[in-house]
Amino acid sequence: MDPQWWKHAVIYQVYVRSFADANGDGVGDLNGVRSRLGYLADLGVDAVWLTPFYASPMADGGYDVADYRTVDPLFGDLADAEALIGEAHGHGLRVIVDIVPNHTSSAHPWFQEALRSEPGSEARERYLFRDGRDGGPPNDWESVFGGPAWTQVADGQWYLHLFDPAQPDLNWQHPEVRAEFEDILRFWLDRGVDGIRIDVAHGMVKAPGLPDTGTSDQIGLLTKAELPYFDQDGVHEIYRQWRKILDSYDGMRIGVAEAWVRSAERMARYLRPDELHQSFNFHYAEAQWSAAEFREVVDASLDAVDAVGAASTWVLSNHDMQRHVTRFGGGETGLRRARAATLFTLALPGSTYLYQGEELGLPEVTDLPEEVLADPVWERSGHTDRGRDGCRVPLPWSGDASPFGFGGTPWLPQPDRWADLTVEAQRGEPDSTLELYREALRLRRGIPGDGLVWLESGPDVLAFRRGGFTCAINFGSVPARIESPGRLLLTSTTSDPTADPTVLPPESAAWWTGDIDD
Structure with a gap:
């Protein structure tokens, strides 16, 4: 192990x-x-x-x-x-299982007890209940899902919910809250899980006094500016205690932070030796299709984690963001760019997260009927933001029509056009996205070393070497030549035995080797 x-x-x-x-x-x-x-x-x-x-x-x-x-x-x-x-x-x-410690459901017994209890009671102290101000909420905080972050209860007090009103925020200054979640961690670790992914890991501690932000469209500032309810320094005390619990179990159990923070340096704080093992790199996930932007994010990320002796974590898509086939342009262009970005990402030193279906080249489903939309963002935004359902459509496994081997009638409808994207349709097809992922994951195990050395390249090309392994990606619209890269291992474009292995087509990536164990 x-x-x-x-x-x-x-x-x-x-x-x-x-x-x-x-x-x-x-x-x-x-x-x-x-x-x-x-x-x-x-x-x-x-x-x-x-x-x-x-x-x-x-x-x-x-x-x-x-x-x-x-x-x-x-x-x-x-x-x-x-x-x-x-x-x-x-x-x-x-x-790895998901733990949700920033908030509970409003149906949680603790919150139901709080609603039955008086203002100032011990039951309400587990959450963030406050008196209003000037006939309105206690402050100007906004919900990530749209609208105010406060809801008023029958006796006039308000409770905080940084997400949906059905998700009241816990008070992490309360010792009972801390003890409860330490016990929850042990419950799942005792059942053999190898790690915990911490939802809203940046949100559990709020600034003292719950001060106003003084601005609107606050969620647009996420990863860009300081907010009094996210990425407060007090969260790190919690993770130092959780690390002790993780380390007390055999088999190297890990903690993974979902931390939307404003810089790579702030992200690395969650990865100090006595805190968590991984933190999602959302700055990388948000990078636009640009050589300069990808290079800047990679350099900043590696410098930040090196400073704390950690490894970076790369991600292109997840259940909260638009699938990267669509984000990179959609259609054939988006798929071509997504395949290239995948090879580049898998070649970087560190760990990579894949989101289900990206190995099939699935795009975002942007035309779901309004009546099936289930994400609370749809309602909270007054039907102006369709939310995240488009990346959550059930996977296509086999067959020519929905449910494509998924099971019963899917809770979100699958597009008919997915018939060519099923696992069954792509398995064994040399140029399919599924087979590209399978081969890349097989070869990735032989990439030597943790370091990365950038190679000289044009403004639209990023190329680097790790030991005898070379990766290059061409963000441009014209072919690019890579000088003496070695023997071609894998390319994101369709295979062509007559092609020059040192020429990188537009919007593509490739791997070459001098000594990789393949």
Whole structure:
């Protein structure tokens, strides 16, 4: 067992309700995931991250948790979760589960008790209840999902919810809250999970006094400016305690931060030796299709993690953002760029997260009927923001029509045009996106060393070397020549045995080798 496996792992995100449906109700479940573990092992990933499957009213797809130690019947039961963990290990896959500590569901027993209790009561102290100001909310904070971040209850007080009103924020200054989540961590670690992904890891501690921001459109400032309710220094005390718990278990269990912060240096603070092991690199995920922008983000990221002795974590898509095929232009252009960006990303030193379906080249579904939209962002924005459902459409596995082998009638409709993108349609096809991912993941294990040396290249090309391995990506619209790169290993474009292996077509990437073990 590699004691530092997370530093170079490829981790596959399973959005449980959209991955595979075993019982035919149209919603993905834990037994559906179990049925596809062989596919994930064959793909070549090292670990699986499961989105929340706990008891929940599903106001926000399970990120509103009513009981952290119980599996929601929609997804199965605790025995199914335990079986999934064991079977994943049998396939050589590690398992990371999602913990949601910034807020609970409004259906959580604690919050229900708070609503029944008086202002100033111990039950209300577990959350952030406050008196209003001038007939309105206590301050000017805005919800990530749109509208004010405060909702008034019957007795006149207001409670904070940085997301949906069904997701009240916890008060992390309360010792009972801290003790409860330490116990929740141990509950899942005792069941064999290899790590925890921490939802809204940057949000649990708020600035003293809950001061106004003095601005509107606050979420537009996320990753760009300081906000009094995100990335406060007090969160690090929590993670130092959690690290002690993780280190007390055998097998190198890890903590992963979902931390939307304003710089690579702020991100690296979550990765100090006595804190967490990984933090998602959202600045990389937000990079536009540009050689200069990718180079700037990569350099800043590597410099920041080097300063704290950690490894960087790269990600192009997840369940909260538009799929990168669409983000990079959509259609054939977007797919071509996405394939190139994938090869570039997988060649970087550090760990990579893949989002389910990106290995199929799935685009964002931008034309879902309004009546099926389930993301709370749709309602909270007054039907001006369609939300994140477009990247959460259930996967196409096989067949020529929906449900494409997913199970029952999918909870979000699958486009007919996905018939050519199923796993079945792409498996064994040399130029398919699925086979590109499989080959890249196989070869990636032989890339030597952790360092990265940039090579001289034109303004639209990024090229680097790691030992005898070379990667280059051409962001431009004309071919580019790469000087003496070695033997061609893999290219993001369709194979052409007559092509010059030192010439990189527009919007493509390639790998070459002098000594990679392939």
